[in-house]
Amino acid sequence: MAKNKFHDGPGPSQRQLRVGELIRRSLSEVLARGDVHDPDLNRLSITVGEVTTSPDLRIATAYVLPLGGTGQEDVLQLLARNKGELRRMIGKKVGLKFTPDLRFRIDETFDRLDETRRLFSQDDVRRDVEADDQDDT
Incomplete structure (x- = not known):
């Protein structure tokens, strides 16, 4: 049986928390400014509540919510469709050696x-x- 990282053993490391917060801020900024080349995504106001990272920092899961809470599935599809561009933009902003793969979940x-x-x-x-x-x- 797999252990839940939030309930068993130690929680996320300081590095995971720091990298998650850096990615959260960068992603929020990119989405707020409408930097992505997708007019459908730029039309939406999306809140990025939290970003968690895997222990090896290779996967970052962003917990997002569209303003008003409606159209959640559409938001997930739009973010997934623009995942590569978002990852490149965040990589430039955050300056990590390796930019994590982005995953999106509803907050x-x-x-x-x-x-x-x-x-x-x-x-x-x-x-x-x-x-x-x-x-x-």
Whole structure:
């Protein structure tokens, strides 16, 4: 059974985090400025929430979300179609010896936040949380 790198063993290294953040900033900048030669992609406003890298830094997975959250599959297809150009642009900006292969996934963080807020707003959950807070004091 494969281990999930986020739940078993140590988390990502400082280098993985640093490279992921560099790629995230560069990708966000390229997408915001509309530097890609694809008018369909340039028409969209895309948020790059996080970029994770494999331990060997050969694969970078960008978690993205289109503004408003609609057209997610279209965004993934457009990004995949322009993956080579995006990789070249990021490689120039980041200056790594080897530019990772880019993968794109939908960022579900916002959906999980909404669900968490919904759960905490339920009367029975709020009552339990308040009871726990009183027990701690």
